[in-house]
Amino acid sequence: MLCSQSAVIIQVYGPSFWAEKERWWRTMELKSQMKALNYTKRLLTGDTDRMLPWQEEPQKPAFSQQNRRAVPLPRSTPEQQGVSSAQLEQLVRQLAEIPGAAVHNLIVIRHGRRIFSAGFAPYSPDLWHVTHSLCKSVTGTAIGLLWDEGNLKLDEPLSALFPEHINMFTSRRTRMLTVRNLLAMCSGVNFREAGAVLEKDWVRSFFEAEVQFEPGTRFDYNSMNSYLLAAIVRRRTGQSVLEYLTPRLFDPLGFGPVAWETCPLGTEKGGWGMYMMPEDMGKLALLYLNGGVWHSPDGTSRRILSESWVRQATTARIRGEQGAYGYQMWPLEGGAFTLNGMFGQYAAAFPQTDTVVVLNSGSANLFTDSPAFTLLKKIFRDPASFSETALPDDPPAAQRLARCSNRLVFGRTAPGDLPAAAPLRWYQRLAQKLLPPPPPAAPTEAETAARLLAGRSFTARDNRAGLLPLIVQCMQGNHTPGLQAVSFVMEADTLTMRWQENNQVYALPLCFDHPCPCVLEIGGEEWRAAAVCRMTHDEDDHPVLKLLVCLPEHSSTRILKFFLLPEGVQLQFDESPSMLGALRQMEGNPQAEMFLQVFKDISFARHQVLQFCCPRLELQESSPS
Structure with missing residues (x-):
């Protein structure tokens, strides 16, 4: 025909x-390429006022469980499903130690039951x-x-x-x-x-x-x-x-609740x-692990997908540099497979151990390979890792696992175990009464930050970087004119950063022991946010306030460093995962040739990205009113 x-x-x-x-x-091809080049050039030169030929509406909805509440998977202790709590604690500590893993959430499901879940605060499996x-x-x-x-x-x-x-x-x-x-x-x-x-x-x-x-x-x-x-x-x-x-x-x-742009x-x-809810990502992988049959918490079973479809989808259909690919998922060795998203989103099923593992992250990897996922495959693909029968209860190990998982904070190593406080002996109690009190403890990080910054206000000039990471701005079409002013005030004994951009002021509490959550409405979209705070020093021993501004619903983090120098305050922007990292991956890629032609060479392109998403500003301090 x-x-x-x-x-x-x-x-x-x-x-x-x-x-x-x-x-x-x-x-047609030339028109498409010219549109892409024009967009890229406007983005990297800071001309974000007219990025698209039409008005793009905000799409990210506010998180709510009012209209759709999840039915949780059955719960179990690890030992009841043949997994030791000590193994899981070791896994969590290893993940926290991997450079650049940037773990957000971890969920482990075995024999259809959720045996472990944890979030690195402010991230949570309940969001x-x-x-x-x-x-x-x-x-x-x-x-x-x-x-x-x-x-x-x-x-x-x-x-x-x-x-x-x-x-x-x-x-x-x-x-x-x-x-x-x-x-x-x-x-x-x-x-x-x-x-x-x-x-x-x-x-x-x-x-x-x-x-x-x-x-x-x-x-x-x-x-x-x-x-x-x-x-x-x-x-x-x-x-x-x-x-x-x-x-x-x-x-x-x-x-539970789902949203799709x-x-x-x-x-x-x-x-x-x-x-999606992290546990729901695991449910989908569990459905495929069980051959398309869903076993409900009430004990009933129902076929959702045919066994034929499951087999076709999870079997390698073609291979590329990134590995084997099935039907919209990634088959692994030994019948395992993973649902995968960039920057470290995994819902992996391991039939060898009848286990599903969900990992949310903010790492730099674009496909399935990453050090964190390599560790998960090593553990959960090995039948010798776990017992096929229940293990004896281990209350001390379970308590250590709970203490560890409850104190996880994003960007920090897993906390050491807290030993039980021993009662004071008679001579220790006597010494407390007779000897002079010990000298006062050194100021905490929160006290130092408050002393150095509370009550101070600053303005920014010639800046296009904002609170949202550049990757998020591009994904959401939610571009910013950049930071205008920032000030620090004490509110209810907490140092709070007031950040002004696009003529709106956002209040971000700075809690140093544990991130304090808040909600920000940026460009018509509601974002959960929280800052992981540290007081540190630069190479010249000047104090530096470092903030990891986390968006617990997303993979990206805005990094802010306030350098408190004798001549004034400077603000360094960065983000993780980094746009610069993505740019480095373009080097040597033939598909980047048109991009490079716009900016003459890769060094200039990197400079433009650095100036746009990672500038270092000299803030102008405002006189107190």
Whole structure:
């Protein structure tokens, strides 16, 4: 049929048709590249007032469990499921010691029961967390349900699903694309997440983009494949992905609140932009570990996904530099697999030990490999790590694990165990009465910070960095004009930082023993926030107030350092994960060539990123009123 159509086209339009078609495609590609270059240049030169040709509305909703409260997994002690509390304590301490692991939450599920959970304050398993690409497995599950219901074929051509986007200029490779190509990340379509920021109709842009190779022949990780899968769910069912999955997945598994950002035309992004409860991430991995059958806490069982779909999704379909890939998830050795999102989001299933592990992080890794995940695989893939039968109760080990997990703080090593206070002997009590009192203790970090900063106010000039990390600004389309002023006041015996940007003032309590949570409304979006505070010194022994401004719903952290110098106060911005780290990964990447042409060389590009997201400002102190 296609051959006969081509013959007709050639007869009507002549041989020049193919040359015209090539020019048309090159024009579309050039327009897309120029939009991306213009966006990048505006971003890195600080011109963020008109980033997009349309007004982007805030999408991140406020966290609430009022409308949807999770049904928790059954709970158990570790020992009852063959795991020692001492092993888990050692794991937590090892994770806290790994440089750059930046662990947020850890949940361990064995034999279908949650045996351990902990958050590194201010992060908590009781608060939803961004999934990044982990939600691709949610989108893939929606496709699996459609396939199980007989409403979709994996080899169905995309041209049949979206015929309005097929025309005489559509390439042969584009016409060959199937649902299976999207699932296995082997479509070769060159319309990517970065380009989606600049386009309004993502489906149209997907079909207009170049297909770089024969579909199905190479692995090419592209989040827009997942977006198109979400668009297929909407096209085939008339429902959004959330609407479709609620009675089929979220309700049966007892999910808590979920939110999913959408494209400009209202379809879920499919491959990113989702917020889920950490335990619900584990529930989805547990469903696949159990072959598609869900065992409810009330003892009933229900098949959600066919065994055939589970086998197809968790089996390697194609391989690339990052490893094997199934259908929107990552198969591992020995039948294990992981749902994975960038910056260290994992929901990994290990059939060898009948275990699911959920890890939320803010690490710098973009794919599955990371030191933290390597440690998890080493422990949970080994059947010798755990017992198949229950272990004897170990109250002292359980108490040590509880004390350790309850005192975890993000960015700090795991606390040492607190020995029980021994009663004073008779001579110690006598000495307390007869001897003079000991000298006063040195000032605490909180007292030092209050002495040096309370009551002081500062203004910032020529600055575009704000409280939200640059990565978050780009992901949310929530750009800032930058810090305008900052002051420090005492409120209820707590030093509080008042931060002004975009003519709004945000109050952030600075608690040094344990992060104090607060809620900030930035650019129309509500963000949970808390600062991990330290008083330290620079190399010249000048005092430095270091703040890790955590966003417990997200993977990114804003880092602020106030250098209290004799000549004045300087403020250094940074963030973790770092935009500079992402830029370093671009070096040597052919796809970065257009980017580098804008900024002449990589050194200048790095300088621009450094000046925009990591500037060091000389603050101007205001006279007290």
